[in-house]
Amino acid sequence: MKSTSLCWLNGRLLPTEQALIPVNDHGLLYGDGVFEGIRFYRRRAFRLQRHLQRLQLSARAIALEIPLSSDELTAVIERLIDAFADDDGYIRLMVTRGAGALGLNPKSCSQPNVIAIADQLTMIDIGQQAGARLIVSSVRRLPADGLDPRIKSLNYLNHILAKIEANHAGADEALLLNAQGRVAEGSADNVFIVRNGRLLTPPCSEGALEGITRELVLQLARDNGIETSEQPLGVYDLYAADECFLTGTGAELIPVASIDCRAVPCCPGPVFQGLQQAFRRTIDQECGGER
Structure with a gap:
């Protein structure tokens, strides 16, 4: 081809x-x-x-x-x-x-x-699966005092190592923790969880990229009456989530089915589905006419 x-x-x-x-x-x-x-x-x-x-x-x-x-x-x-x-x-x-x-x-x-x-780019090919399978990687996100996560540099080696670990585990994607053991981001995407109807995501100060899709999803959630919070998250919060999904320019929005072989109860969940529809409407609005 x-x-x-x-x-x-x-x-x-x-x-x-x-x-x-x-x-x-x-x-x-x-x-x-x-x-x-x-x-x-x-x-x-x-x-x-x-x-x-x-x-x-x-x-x-x-x-x-x-x-x-x-x-x-x-x-x-x-x-x-x-x-x-x-x-x-x-x-x-x-x-x-x-x-x-x-x-x-x-x-x-x-x-x-x-x-x-x-x-063309497909970040995670989930095929006929209901969602992506994640692991928590042993590879840590570089701390901001070493390399600020807001810089999108050409050196992604620690993220590549996390992706290799996911490959070896038979998973679709890996989540990186920061040096303090809290959730930072995926190898090439931001992570969101839903718990008791609230949408939660790590703040950029935890090592997450200032994702453009991330900021759009937060805004869409607020516009649709969903309570949001940018707050530190631990691995327990991932395991206890009602929903989990990934966002990114390459990823767009991807629902998560499991984390470290623990099933996420709702995949795709109602919050994800509503945000995905709002995301598609935004694309239609901004990319629907002549340039």
Whole structure:
């Protein structure tokens, strides 16, 4: 089956397999760079400006100057979407430090690389299952005093290790705890639980990414009269939840069927189903018309 993956690389559109960067790019050598994942529906990028804002903040935090303005990046994304084969898809937008001398020092990297890849993405293939099977990983989320979770850097190694652990356990996804043993997030998604009708999720100070889908779900819940709370959660809270689900740009909304082989009572539960419907309505509203 021929790949439809398409890449924009420093001003050129080309099939992804033909896109090349130097092997001494510090993004490859050291994970030195930032990225965003962006969904598009009906050839319209969803919440694009929010993603570009977060990209700029991540870049500023690592002292990386993006060579394109937000308007120019918007034009890049729109051009890529227009050229892509499907109406719906996923874009990975990356800015690397660029080619430079061997060694950690970025001073020799004079020109960042801007890369955008359009493709299809399924974060968790739950197939005919009623929901995703989770484990609590032994891999801990990096603490904020080591690497702030608000920076979407190219280095996801600890999350990859957690995902490998999930693979070995036959699970779909892994949840990472922070250094204090409280719930942070999934390997590539935020986590929510429902208990006694209340929607709970860890605050970003616990090690969770400031997810764009996360913030939308919280707003949709409030708009629909659901009590919400961003509060520290322990593993017990996961086991005692009435519902659990994951959110993310790549994940969208995914119900959870079990955590560490403990069945979640409601999957998909009524709160999840209502929020999923509201989420789809928001996509229809924001991506339903002409650009």
